[in-house]
Amino acid sequence: MKSLIEGLNPQQREAVVYFDSPLLVLAGAGSGKTRVITYKIAYMVKELRVKPERILAVTFTNKAAKEMKERVERIIGQEAPVFVATFHSFCVRLLRAHAKRLGYSPNFLILDTEDKRRLIREILRDLNLDAERYSPSAIASVISNVKNGLYSEESMSVYYDRIKEILEIYNRRLKESNAFDFDDLLIYGRELLKDPELQRRYSNYFSYVLVDEYQDTNSLQYEIVRALTKEKGNICVVGDEDQCIYTWRGANIENILSFERDFPDARIIKLEKNYRCTKTILDAANAVIKNNRLRKGKVLFTDNPKGEPIRVFTAETETEEAKFVASTIKQLLKKGRSPSDIAVFYRTNSQSRVLEDALRREGISYQIVGGVKFYERKEIKDVIAYLRVALFETDTISLFRILNTPRRGLGTAVERELRLILQNEKNNFKALELLKERLPQKQRRAVSDLIMTLQNIREKLHSLPPYDLVKFIVVATGYEEFLRKEHPEDWESRMENVRELGNTLQEFAERERLTGEELYLEFLNTITLSSDQDELKDEEKVTLMTVHASKGLEFPIVFITGLEEGLFPHARSLDTSEEVEEERRLFYVAVTRAMELLILSRAKKRRVFGSLKDTKESRFLSEIPPHLLKEVKRKKAVKREQQEVTRSAVKGEKRPKIVFHEKFGKGIVRRVEGQGENAKVTAFFANYGEKTIVMKFLKILS
DNA sequence: CGCAGTCATTTTTTT
């Protein structure tokens, strides 16, 4: 242990061993922040004999929480059941234990974004408001902002005149379904801690509280931290004001400032030595962030070598930009780099599509973080909805989801009827029984079948292993059949997703040693709270993600794409200087993820909403000192390869050329007309017969 | 009620 601490620099070491008063660690990017936190925990357990379970470490994602635990255990060489959690998961546990005090039952549900939107849409329909003027997504965000105290109840009516009414119904519906949305978790978690007895109990229980990514906590989270440390003030928060990228969700740089105010005897330690990036990359990052006025001001330095210059590529279109990324990656791989060393960042999720296409065409395997998450896929949500309805007699949200999925002739009219019944009868099953009585023969039959199926699932909750239960659900409800019919092109991959769900569930059950209702309840809440990064695996693949999702990660080689005014910085963030500064911090985060090589790119023309638009270079590019940059020209590698095939086909070589097409799959080249990427290739595809395709849409396999 | 065709909206970032 001693020798391990000696491996730290003086500031890091001091941050680890300091316990005299509340501690604020201002940790620059790549300054060994995680190291400090893990060593601090290890130090407490090993040297100060603090019980691990009495240390609370709050992180930003579940993945980070898990990693932190593992690292601590590796350092001290023994199991350390440290209480690591995210703010949300911590509140879930708090709420689970004390839900009754708030008039909720402990088996509550957590609504995800889609559930929330659906519910709002329903409410709007009930109020006869048209969804044009009242967009459900916009209302969802207003509701969230109100709940987070960003708007007062008066100011929110500026956005929508009937918002107060909507909000009231929304909250009532949530309560009736025994459900919380993401914001509620924090609100009610804090509510519980307002009770003096609970507040005392928990703040006494935890010997020490650590908060990571402190710059991105909002005022609710801050209050929770305050409540937990009231008795002892044993707290350490770690953050970097230059990496605050979530103000739109209520994160507050002020928290860093108010820390000194609320904890007057607080100690502040700055970590300014960077161990991650080359000098070139760090110089660029420093130069860019210097343009922000709202910061405490620190300048990172490093002993690392200068490294390669930052590459900049200007493409004509976004397709060409993607091609450049793909071919550069291919070269890097050829040189022996591992795919897992490489990450490609973009500002908005919509940018991923072209990049994916390009990578696929080059045969580079990639994983994508974020976007449509696994648990948000329709087939997964449908199966889960069946589980939920079987489990919870009051989950009306899920009931409506599955009522007519797969189609069983229960349309809007029946839906309306059921909604009416549910106003007086909160129990799903009883409501369905009542509904049956009011329907004509054919639909009555359908409802009967549905009830039977649901009862069947209920009975098997305990007897069948999770994997088999999932299988049973898709068969018994006719869901598999439904997929096959409705999605003839991709029902197989959808079924694959469902099987994947079964596997995950099975693994979860074995790992957590849970069964029956408890198992499904835990699982459902875990997946609702799973973050983008939680899906990230250590695979031998190139990683694609938004800049937001890259927070806290590092990669030897990083691409930042779409460096154009209006995209990065985003057009929606150009109104105020505060917004532009947040975009700049976002860019700063992106740049400082790179350890060795940074590659920046942009397109002169980009397709926005289907139409081609001219773009201007991002201001952030010009904020990097030119001597750190190196303009690169497009490599001809791809073209040469294509010409190669053209030539060989023309010469009528014996060995048949095999090509690959996105939709048609592998094909054998029959004829080629013309030259280069616009050459027309006629090839025979197993399932589609002979097709003539322009060369640039084909990948050459042999 | 279900379907096919039309119209409109989408792209900020996420627990």
Place this chain on the structure above:
DNA sequence: AATGACTGCG
């Protein structure tokens, strides 16, 4: 470009 909501017919 693509997805989803809406409309009117069978």
